[in-house]
Amino acid sequence: MKTTDVLIIGTGLAGTYVALNLPSNMEITMLCHHSTNSTLAQGGIAISLDQKDSFEAHIEDTLTAGRHTNNLEAVKTLIESAPDQIHTLKELGVEFDQDAQQNIHATLEGGHSYPRVIHAGGDQTGQSVMSLLDQKIQSAKNIRILSGASLLELVVDDQQAIGIVYEKNGIIQVLYAKHIVMATGGLGDLYEHTTNQEGSTGEAIAIAAFAGVKCQDMRYIQFHPTAYKNKDKGYFLITEAIRGVGAYLLDAHKKRFMEPLHPLKELAPRDIVSKAIYDVIESTQEPFVYLDTRHIQTAYLKERFPNIYKTLEKDNLILGVDLIPVTPVAHYTIGGICTDLMGRTNLNNLYACGEVASTGVHGANRLASNSLLECLVFGKNVAEHIVSNHEHTSLPSYSMNPPNHWKYTKTTASQNYLIHKAYIQEIMTKHVGIVRYDNQLKLAKSKLIRLLHQLKKVRFEHVDHAKSYNLVSISLMVVEDALAHESLGCHYKEKKSEKKGLKSC
Ligand SMILES: Cc1cc2nc3c(=O)[nH]c(=O)nc-3n(C[C@H](O)[C@H](O)[C@H](O)COP(=O)(O)OP(=O)(O)OC[C@H]3O[C@@H](n4cnc5c(N)ncnc54)[C@H](O)[C@@H]3O)c2cc1C
Structure with missing residues (x-):
């Protein structure tokens, strides 16, 4: 039986920051299957540093962008903890760009009432931060990275997450852990046109939902204007x-x-x-x-x-x-796995942080450059909670045999995944964009359900089928949430039923 103390799924800023905030006597395993969005971040990190700015102003801007539906405690935690996390990044060696007086330079972005977005490498904040943190991860003796590995299922026992099933190099494996952290990022790649890395499909949210993890606000997908x-x-x-x-x-x-x-x-x-x-x-x-x-x-x-x-x-x-x-x-997934401010989900020992998590901090629409900060603040909180809980956590001692449906029967690669993905992207792009109509959402739902039924029969035949199944499921979560709620931010739900063509997104 393979085990680890802490299993972190995702090597973006959220997962990396959790790992770096854990003590070196914990055995940590990190899993990833595609490049991170964190490396692509350009604008920077929002933080109120200047005397003329204030936490209150940053909080107010965050609430205004979120249509005042944000979780206020989460917003306060995010903004008031920012200085400590930026201090830690500087201590780790991140060099933020400076102005002529050698103060950290801050710029203005949409929705901010004051220039408070700090950056590194000009417009390469993500790359600058991640390349440095990656080096720290690579040199840490207690951290092992499984790259090219795909999460397939969460293993749950008596309301406790105890492990995962994953695929690497065509081999299905099970890994058990005392603490599991979902840091799997967003789902922009469910759309034909996105700023996200290929592979950012939000599959892990569907996998979590299948295991009984609560998710919320899936309708809120932020579209970047430019x-x-x-x-x-x-x-x-x-x-x-x-x-x-x-x-x-x-x-x-x-x-x-x-x-x-x-x-x-x-x-x-x-x-x-x-x-x-x-x-x-x-x-x-x-x-x-x-x-x-x-x-x-x-x-x-x-x-x-x-x-x-x-x-x-x-x-x-x-x-x-x-x-x-x-x-x-x-561009950005606002909803996701429900967590409290320590990143805890409704399953014991399962945490989520970063873009995949939903603390309610963004409300109905994210304020620009609050998301790298979210990875830092809530990533740190997750690490703290794991440490405080570690002594009281143990893996069940009895033998755990994966149920039969984890035994995928075919090993040959299937081309169907790419065909299914393209079809789903077309549905999401045509019917679930910035402007949404009830009849179009219903059409999307019926197309997705048809595909889901087809896939149900073959879901456990091959990993690719399971992945297609996850993609349809996560898309359905977005569509159903959009159908069930009026729009407050991010997208617009039109009352009239006809749809003019949406050409660009
Ligand atoms: C182009 C671009 C520019 C941006 N600019 C900014 C900015 O200036 N400021 C800002 O605050 N935010 C910005 N954002 C948003 C911000 O970058 C992201 O919200 C943040 O980096 C997400 O980090 P994360 O660690 O949660 O996820 P990611 O960095 O996306 O990492 C996700 C990880 O999970 C792994 N993973 C996912 N699913 C699976 C699976 N099933 N199995 C195994 N591994 C899996 C991936 O391989 C990856 O390692 C930008 C986003 C983009 C796309």
């Missing part, structure tokens, strides 16, 4: 921080359209900007709007946003010179 369609591959995020330094949005007639819509104009909360762009795209029938930086110096933009500059330059677009075509795409 993604650029790369010539050679998918969508590339253009950080809100560019609008923070003054970039405008223009319609097909090269006119600004945010001015009459919100006092913060281009820096209104994300859902408002995304919906405005959606409406412009609908009315002009152009598949995008433009980001205009022509009034800002190229040299400054190149230094401040080096990665975006380089990426656009490859497509012959120069910041400060050319208009950049942008469109909203699926």
Whole structure:
């Protein structure tokens, strides 16, 4: 029987930060199957540092973005714990960008009433933080990483999570742990157009739900307003921080359209900007709007946003010179596995943190750059709770044999997973986007249920079938939650039943 003290599923910022906050005498195993979204983070981490700013203002901005449906305790915990976590990151060696006076430089992003987003490597905050933390993980003797491994099931015994079933190199294995942490990120890749890494399908949320774990707010998928369609591959995020330094949005007639819509104009909360762009795209029938930086110096933009500059330059677009075509795409998962502020779920010894968790901190819409902070603050809390609970936790001593349905019968790879995934992405994109109609949601539901029934028969034949089954299930969770609730943030539910075509997302 293979065991470990702490099993962390996910090697993004949330999982990594939990691991680094655990003592070195604990045996930790980390599991991952695709690249993390954490490395892609551009804009930075929101924290109120300046004398003229305050926790209260950051809290108020978070509540305003979340339509005041946030869990206030979670918001306070997030914001008031930020200085300690940033201090820890600095101690670990993260170098945040500085201004001329050698203070940490903070910038403005959508929905913030004060420039409070700190960053590293210009627009490569995620990469800068993660490369350093990854080194620490690699050199820690008590941490083992199983990469290319897919979580398939949670093993639960008497309301306690005691292990997982996973697949690596075609072999199904079971690993038992005293503490299990879900840090599996979001589900943007359920959509055809997303800023997320391929593989960010939220499968783990469905797996948790099958094991009886409570989930909530699955309807809230945040669409980022400004993604650029790369010539050679998918969508590339253009950080809100560019609008923070003054970039405008223009319609097909090269006119600004945010001015009459919100006092913060281009820096209104994300859902408002995304919906405005959606409406412009609908009315002009152009598949995008433009980001205009022509009034800002190229040299400054190149230094401040080096990665975006380089990426656009490859497509012959120069910041400060050319208009950049942008469109909203699926970006961030607000709902997920229900947890308290220590990351505890309704199953004993099962925790969740980072994007996969739902503490209610974001309410109906996430404030920009609060999510890396969420990984740090709640990741730290999870580690603390594991430590305080470790002595009282033990694995059941009797022999645990996995039930039969874990014995997948076929080992040959199936092509069906990719076909199913593309079909599901099409459904989610067409019917479950920024603007949602009841009849379209019902249509999505019936298509997904049909596929679910087909897959039920073969679910345990091959790992790929199980993965397809998880994808349909997580999509259904989003659709059913959207059908059951009125919209408050992130997306808009239209009363009328007809749907005009949604071209971009
Ligand atoms: C392009 C982009 C830019 C962003 N910019 C910012 C920003 O500037 N500021 C900010 O605050 N936020 C930003 N965000 C959001 C933020 O990056 C994420 O919310 C955060 O990094 C999520 O971290 P995480 O550790 O929860 O998940 P991830 O970093 O996504 O890690 C998920 C991990 O789980 C593993 N995993 C998932 N499912 C399974 C499975 N079934 N089996 C095995 N392993 C699994 C993956 O392999 C991966 O290791 C951005 C997001 C994107 C996509």
